[in-house]
Amino acid sequence: MLKITDGQCGMCAHFGEDDKAATDKLVQIRISGQAPADLVEPCGLPENRQKNLKVTPVSGCTGFTPARKSA
Numbered sequence: 001m002l003k004i005t006d007g008q009c010g011m012c013a014h015f016g017e018d019d020k021a022a023t024d025k026l027v028q029i030r031i032s033g034q035a036p037a038d039l040v041e042p043c044g045l046p047e048n049r050q051k052n053l054k055v056t057p058v059s060g061c062t063g064f065t066p067a068r069k070s071a
């Protein structure tokens with residue numbers, strides 16, 4: 001498991017933003033602060049989405065937007 005801190009993708013509203021099937025899983029990751037080491041999700045920030053950027057929970061960028069911790 002990876003430990004996630006504020007400011008990293010796993011805590012960002014854009015992490016897996018368009019992956020509706022993963023919403024519950026991503027909320028649990030934000031609450032627990034831990035994510036599977038092999039998790040990769042698309043970034044939904046418009047400029048990153050255009051490039052089809054995929055990130056891990058411990059990646060990050062200046063577009064970080066704090067996510068809600070409920071579904």
Ligand code: SF4
Pocket residue numbers: 007008009010012013014015016043044045048055059060061062063064065
């Ligand atoms: S790459 Fe940036 S905008 Fe995308 S999920 Fe990570 S912190 Fe958020």
